[in-house]
Structures are given as structure tokens and as C-alpha cells.
Amino acid sequence: MAPKGDLVIIGICVGLALGLLLAALAFFGIRWYKKRAPLWHTNERSVATHPIRTNGLGTSTDFSASLSSSVAVKGPQYSQKSSQPSWWSHHSKDRFVSVSGIPRYPYKDIQKATQNFTTILGQGSFGPVYKAAMPTGGVAAVKVLASNSNQGEKEFQTEVCLLGRLHHRNLVNLIGYCVDKGQHMLIYEFMSNGSLENHIYSEEKVLSWEERLQIVLDISHGIEYLHEGAVPPVIHRDLKSANILLDHSMRAKVADFGLSKEEVFDGRNSGLKGTYGYIDPAYISTNKFTMKSDIFSFGIIIFELITAIHPHQNLMEYVNLACMSPDGADEILDKKLVGACNIEEVRALARMAQKCLHKTPRKRPSIGEVTQVILKIKHRRLAKTDTMSFVDRDSSFSRVVSRIEGQQIELSKLAETRERHEEV
Known part of the structure; x- marks a missing residue:
């Protein structure tokens, strides 16, 4: 057994070691608290000053x-200064x-x-x-x-x-x-031609099918940049015709990013946000907003352009009825476009829009796939226009050649007549 003096020395050493350890922990704990306290205070202030928003139909x-x-x-x-910072x-x-x-x-x-x-x-x-x-x-x-x-x-x-x-x-x-x-x-x-919503439902100026097709393509390119070009990707969360603006050339641009989120956001429940008539039903049921929710809203905008029926006027009911037959889009086509557009192009665009509205988000196309379909429709239109122009040019060339040949025949006849007169 160790002498009592050795045990006392060992006890004193252990006590000193424990004391130093506790003092070090207290020192670093105080420093950590001083660094973190201002951040906690700032977060509490910012949360306290963010207002709860009210809403009405047609608004975010x-x-x-x-x-x-x-x-x-x-x-x-x-505004008066708030009592809170x-x-x-x-x-x-x-x-x-x-x-x-x-x-x-x-x-x-x-x-x-x-x-x-x-x-x-x-x-x-x-x-x-x-x-x-x-x-x-x-x-x-x-x-x-x-x-x-x-x-x-x-x-x-x-x-x-x-x-x-x-x-x-x-x-x-x-x-x-x-x-x-x-x-x-x-x-x-400044976007001199205002919102797409105003143009769709205007009685004064009618959007041609060519303009509508170009507008759809412009919107698609804008969303494609947000989803696939931005780093990190951005989900708009409030796509609607009122948030699509048109410049002096009637080219479309996506606007109003107040509700947008980066795809990597923390996912905390912040309440259901969006605009009535454009909100993805899957988002309503799960409270999870994804890129495919933006795709749903884009599908609604496409059908707005095809039908000139507002989402608040039971647009989805008309769309669901139309989709029961292959040429159902003909029945809901904007009356101002009847006889003034290529019905096959309308049907092709309507089929893509219907895929965007699929009730299962994962079965909806990506924005890149939507863009490719719109581009194919547009390229077929351009190719057809070029072919018709070539036919017209070919027809005009044939008429010119025929005219020249006719003139040559007339000249030959005149020459023969002159020779006869000279012989006489």
C-alpha cells in the first residue's frame, strides 16, 4: 500500500488538473456565447419585423x-417609424x-x-x-x-x-x-406593352398565333434559365400571366421574384404561397414546392394563351373536358384565333401543356423538355413558311421563263415576216 504522503500528492495533482480543465471550459464557453449572442439577437429582431401578409384573388x-x-x-x-428595429x-x-x-x-x-x-x-x-x-x-x-x-x-x-x-x-x-x-x-x-394578362383579355388588340407562340417560347427560356442555368437553381413560385411583361417588340420577360426561393432553401414551413388558380394541387396537399410546381403554373399560362379563359373562370374544367378527345383543343380555342392559326400547332402545344398539368409532379416534363417541344413547333412553322416561299419563288421564276420564251417566239415570227417582205 502506498504511503499516505504519496496519496495526498496524487490527490492535489488531480484536483489541480480538474480545476484547470473546468476553468478552460468556462473561458471558451463565455467567448463562444459572446460571439453567438449578437446573431441570435439579430435573427429575433428580423423575425419580429416581418409582417404576416394578407391576400386577395389574383394577387401573390x-x-x-x-x-x-x-x-x-x-x-x-x-410610414411611421416602427417601435421595433x-x-x-x-x-x-x-x-x-x-x-x-x-x-x-x-x-x-x-x-x-x-x-x-x-x-x-x-x-x-x-x-x-x-x-x-x-x-x-x-x-x-x-x-x-x-x-x-x-x-x-x-x-x-x-x-x-x-x-x-x-x-x-x-x-x-x-x-x-x-x-x-x-x-x-x-x-x-420599362416594359412598354405591359402584362401578358392585359393582352390576353383585351378586346382592343388581338394577339396573333405567331405572337402567342413566341411569347410561350420566351417564357420557357426564362424559366429554363432559373431552373437549369442559375446556380443554385431558383424556383419562381408565382408564375402567372400578370407576372409576364412584354417589351416594345412584344417579347416576353418573367417578372416579380418576391416569392422566389433557391432550390437549396432550408425547407422550413413558411405557409402556402402563390396565386389562386395557378397553384400546383400537389403543393397544396404536401406543402412541398418544387420545380415541377413552376411547370404546373406554366401549363396554366399556356392554356390561357390558347383559350383566353382566366383560371378564375374555371379554366381547368374546360381543359379537363377538352382533353377527353384528341382534337379537344379545337373546342376551347380562343374565338379570335379561329381560322387564323394552324390547328395542328395548337393541338401540339395543348398536348404539352396538358403534360405540365399532370397530377403527379414527377410525371410532368422538365422545362428543358417543354422548350424543345415549343422549338419543334416553331421550326416546323418556319420550315413550312420557307417551303411556301420557295414554291412561290419557283412559280414566279417559271412565269418569267415562260414570258421570255413567248417573247422569243414573237421575235422569231417578226424576223420571218421581215425576210418574206425583203424577198418580195
């Missing part, structure tokens, strides 16, 4: 909130600018560009939209976040951050933003 909606009608806003009003602190503002890469404009410049917010273009779910003559030259559209908007600051931030890295000819270009004097504004390139 959050179905976790109650239904209500949106109120039109005549012009931007200065906003997510737009000086620190986050600087970080936001560096991430987005989008120019920030002061309120006074936007006020001047919009002639004190008097040149209104329309009213959206975000708020009023104004026409602006930008100080750098050119025309722009300014969307002002209304105080009673169906979209909040979170959607505003999402749109600026996403469009800071997304650039494609079939996406509406965000050229600036304004966060000043209590106002939140988004500044877009």
Missing part, C-alpha cells in the same frame, strides 16, 4: 394569413448593397423621376407602379411598397438579392432600388 398570396381585399394606394406615404439597419444595409450589386437611389431622385409620383402605370400586389424618367437616361418602372401591401420587406429583400445575380434576356431587369425616408421601391426596366 400567403395562405397562412386570412383572406381580404387589397386596397388601392393613390401614392406613397411616409427594422431589418434595414446600417450594418445590414451595407452588407445588402455589396451582395446585391444593384444601384441604390435616394428618394429625391425617384420623386423627381416620377414627377412627384403622378405618372402612375398601374396597381400591383406589391403596391402602385409609376413611370419614371431616370436621371441616367431612359425610362423605368418604379414599384412602391405600399404600407398595406400584400408583400412585405422580406419579399423586397428577396427580389433585390436574387435579381442582383440573375441576368437573362427573358427576365425583367432590376436596375435599382430605393430605401429612404421610410419608403421601399424597386426600379425596373
Whole structure:
């Protein structure tokens, strides 16, 4: 047995070691807490200041909130400062600018560009939209976040951050933003022909079949970039005819990315979002939004272009009835297109749109497959046009040759007559 003195020494050493270990753990624990505490505090503040949005038919909606009608806003009003800190602190503002890469404009410049917010273009779910003559030259559209908007600051931030890295000819270009004097504004390139929705249901100007086919192709290219070209991929989550804008050449661009999500988002339940009539039924039942949910919404837009029937007017019932027969699309074709389009092209596009609406998401085509079908329809049209042009040219050439041959025969007859006269 060890002497008592040795046991005392061993006990003291063990005690000192344990004491040092506990002191080290306490030191590193305090340092870790000091580093993490500000982040927790920031997250708690940002969650507290994100408003729960209300909705109405035809607007971007959050179905976790109650239904209500949106109120039109005549012009931007200065909002009172919230008692809670906003997510737009000086620190986050600087970080936001560096991430987005989008120019920030002061309120006074936007006020001047919009002639004190008097040149209104329309009213959206975000708020009023104004026409602006930008100080750098050119025309722009300014969307002002209304105080009673169906979209909040979170959607505003999402749109600026996403469009800071997304650039494609079939996406509406965000050229600036304004966060000043209590106002939140988004500044877009000006799309002179407005929304696709207005054109589909307009009685004044009729979209030709050629224009509709090109618009479908433009939308498809825009979605294809989001799904397969962006890194990481982006799911739009609010595709509808009102969010497709047309430029001066009637070329279509996808707009309004306030509800968009990167495919790698954390997947936490944030409530059902989208627009009534365009929402994927599988999303409603599972609360899981995927790229195939965007495909469903695109299928609805295609049928809108074919039929000129709004989703709120029981479009799906007409589509389901039409799909019972191979040529069912003929029965629901927009009356303004009857006799003014190639019915085979309409049927081919309708078949693809029907696949986009398949009740099982995994059986729906990818956006790349949809694009290929639309391109084939368009190429067949162009090939047919070229063939007809060649036939016309060939026919014209034959007529010219016949005319020349006729003239040569006449000249020969005149020469023979002249020779006879000379002999006499």
C-alpha cells in the first residue's frame, strides 16, 4: 500500500488538473456565447419585423394569413417609424448593397423621376407602379411598397438579392432600388406593352398565333434559365400571366421574384404561397414546392394563351373536358384565333401543356423538355413558311421563263415576216 504522503500528492495533482480543465471550459464557453449572442439577437429582431401578409384573388398570396381585399394606394406615404428595429439597419444595409450589386437611389431622385409620383402605370400586389424618367437616361418602372401591401420587406429583400445575380434576356431587369425616408421601391426596366394578362383579355388588340407562340417560347427560356442555368437553381413560385411583361417588340420577360426561393432553401414551413388558380394541387396537399410546381403554373399560362379563359373562370374544367378527345383543343380555342392559326400547332402545344398539368409532379416534363417541344413547333412553322416561299419563288421564276420564251417566239415570227417582205 502506498504511503499516505504519496496519496495526498496524487490527490492535489488531480484536483489541480480538474480545476484547470473546468476553468478552460468556462473561458471558451463565455467567448463562444459572446460571439453567438449578437446573431441570435439579430435573427429575433428580423423575425419580429416581418409582417404576416394578407391576400386577395389574383394577387401573390400567403395562405397562412386570412383572406381580404387589397386596397388601392393613390401614392406613397411616409410610414411611421416602427417601435421595433427594422431589418434595414446600417450594418445590414451595407452588407445588402455589396451582395446585391444593384444601384441604390435616394428618394429625391425617384420623386423627381416620377414627377412627384403622378405618372402612375398601374396597381400591383406589391403596391402602385409609376413611370419614371431616370436621371441616367431612359425610362423605368418604379414599384412602391405600399404600407398595406400584400408583400412585405422580406419579399423586397428577396427580389433585390436574387435579381442582383440573375441576368437573362427573358427576365425583367432590376436596375435599382430605393430605401429612404421610410419608403421601399424597386426600379425596373420599362416594359412598354405591359402584362401578358392585359393582352390576353383585351378586346382592343388581338394577339396573333405567331405572337402567342413566341411569347410561350420566351417564357420557357426564362424559366429554363432559373431552373437549369442559375446556380443554385431558383424556383419562381408565382408564375402567372400578370407576372409576364412584354417589351416594345412584344417579347416576353418573367417578372416579380418576391416569392422566389433557391432550390437549396432550408425547407422550413413558411405557409402556402402563390396565386389562386395557378397553384400546383400537389403543393397544396404536401406543402412541398418544387420545380415541377413552376411547370404546373406554366401549363396554366399556356392554356390561357390558347383559350383566353382566366383560371378564375374555371379554366381547368374546360381543359379537363377538352382533353377527353384528341382534337379537344379545337373546342376551347380562343374565338379570335379561329381560322387564323394552324390547328395542328395548337393541338401540339395543348398536348404539352396538358403534360405540365399532370397530377403527379414527377410525371410532368422538365422545362428543358417543354422548350424543345415549343422549338419543334416553331421550326416546323418556319420550315413550312420557307417551303411556301420557295414554291412561290419557283412559280414566279417559271412565269418569267415562260414570258421570255413567248417573247422569243414573237421575235422569231417578226424576223420571218421581215425576210418574206425583203424577198418580195
